Amino acid sequence: MNALPDPHSTTIAAVATPPGMGAVSLLRLSGPDAVAVADLATGGKASSTTPRVSSYCRVKDSGGQILDDGLLTVFKSPNSYTGEDCVEFTGHGGILVTREVLGRFIACGAVAAGPGEFTQRAFLNGKLDLTQAEGVMDLISAQTRLSMRAARSQLEGTLGKRTTEARDNLLETLAHLEAWIDFPEEDIDPQTGVLLSGRVTGVLAVVDSLLATADQGRVLREGVxxxxxxxxxxxxxxxxxxxxxxxxxxxxxxxxxxxxxxxxxxxxxxxxxxxxxxxxxxxxxxxxxxxxxxxxxxxxxxxxxxxxxxxxxxxxxxxxxxxxxxxxxxxxxxxxxxxxxxxxxxxxxxxxxxxxxxxxxxxxxxxxxxxxxxxxxWGEHAVAINARHQASLQLARTSLIAALELLNDRSTDPELAAIDLREALDALGEIPGRVDTEDLLGVIFSSFCIGK
The missing domain is CATH 3.40.50.300 (P-loop containing nucleotide triphosphate hydrolases)
Structure with missing residues (x-):
């Protein structure tokens, strides 16, 4: 498995509330210099604030003029949404004043965040798996009670846990199979072939149960x-x-x-x-x-x-x-x-x-x-896969069925089954993001709103 790219070393800033006028606006900073950037904009207030406790502060421009006043909250790494040092400023919800505060943070050393970059950093820092990251956007986009319930379940890691458990079981199965292949003189278990088939069948049942939710997932996200x-x-x-x-x-x-x-x-x-x-x-x-x-x-x-x-x-x-x-x-x-x-x-x-x-x-x-x-x-689990999950599960299912056919045919070399099991392993790993997914990440997080 290739290693995931290291989290970004820059400090990003963005407005996390929708554009337009409102009672309040929320701006976020995340990165190694988040506290230092906020200090420059608030006269040292960020570094003197107790983490996770909101404090009143004023954001000033380079000439000392007050741009806005509001509440500042500091979240120290790793106890933050992104896993990095984070700062949130809640100020007045005007379009111009919000823009000016964001501009001040950028002038103090931050860079403008891209769509979904906060959640992407949360994934890269191990705070969320890929299904949970997608659940964030599903929750934001939910229009009905059931779609909100499904998104909440995914955000809590239900889908990621089920696919990870299936992958771990398959990994153990593959390890047994390769030991059986590589060390025949050890006589690991005379019933190894039967036991392996049973384990692969169990993983296949999990894959089929998740694939059965594809129609529900499409309906909840796109409507009937x-x-x-x-x-x-x-x-x-x-x-x-x-x-x-x-x-x-x-x-x-x-x-x-x-x-x-x-x-x-x-x-x-x-x-x-x-x-x-x-x-x-x-x-x-x-x-x-x-x-x-x-x-x-x-x-x-x-x-x-x-x-x-x-x-x-x-x-x-x-x-x-x-x-x-x-x-x-x-x-x-x-x-x-x-x-x-x-x-x-x-x-x-x-x-x-x-x-x-x-x-x-x-x-x-x-x-x-x-x-x-x-x-x-609907059941209790409220899992509803999306098109990306469905494609990976279909690939895993095809590979598992091919492996079963080979395992059940005693005249066939078991090494061929190992190849199919590795393909299924990779396909299941793509769902929570446990394989090299750099290209995939760009597609997923580009659909997020800026500031999330």
Missing amino acids: RTVIFGEPNVGKSSLLNRLLGFERAIVSDIAGTTRDTIEEVVNLHGIPLRLVDTAGVRESSDRIEAEGIQRTVRQIEAADLLLEIADASQEKPAEAVLPATAAKHLRVLNKMDLGEHPSWAGIEAVRLSCNSGDGFELLSDVIRDALHFSDSD
Whole structure:
């Protein structure tokens, strides 16, 4: 394994609060000269402050003029977020005053931090593993209760611990296998082959259980692309408005009112739904409406969940011919307040009324269960892998299966299985960042906000 690069030796500074006006702003310093830089800007206040205790101070320019006053907190290495000496200054939340204070810190010897550089230093100094670092950004970006729960679990190290345990078990297995190969005269264990297969199977089970959370992870981070479609004037826009809780789409008795797709995000049972209202599907000679219908077809092809809505008070139409899609498909019968036409008898559907609101609680429950986000499906661990984790786990799974096939074939040289196990070992190590990941780090931390 190649050694990770040494943490940076420069002292960085950044504004950690969002841009704009507010009650307060927070500026951070991290690095070997963080206290010295803060001393120059505050007249020696930082070095005389008790670590982890906030003290009142004034930040002054080179001429002694006060730029701002506020609270200064010093965190000494290694007891800080980055593992380095850190200083935080909380001042007034004006745009200009914050910029001036940051400029003063830079003039005193700090350099402007890049996106995610504080968290990157925390990783390089062993304060976080790579999954926890990604969990920081997931927590910041969380829009629902479930996504926040998953991010919190990842930040606490749940995913890193599970992959590290699996990797450690695999490392022990590989060590036994190589000892079996290199020292056959020692007669290590006559059942070594069977035992090794059992251990590899156990690691494979962990990998499969984590891969099973990939869909949940994608949904929590990106949302469920939910397409509302059906014939004209059945209540598609009314359904969108009801789910959103406000009048987003124009509702009219005139068929063909919706000509283009409308997209909004709603939080349902902690699940982010990216609702897409579409034009009514029918034959049309109107060029604009026909284009809207074509866009509906494209949205259906890209959907994760289809809500096919129909008018319960009218006779059941012919089954819609849908483009090929792997999306989950739910039928919704609207206008139940007007009565149900006999032709709908026995048809499985969620029956509701966009006019009265009846049936929407049932619709929410059905969507949650269809997406497997109930408490029984979600479980206690709240692990939801991302695309990077999925790619590494898929590679590990392929290598583990290849190794098992070789271990179970007594006519095959066991050294070949060792090669596959090493590949699986490296793939699992990439997840918490226990292999050479310098290129990967640049990609991951570039998505962070500056100051984090």
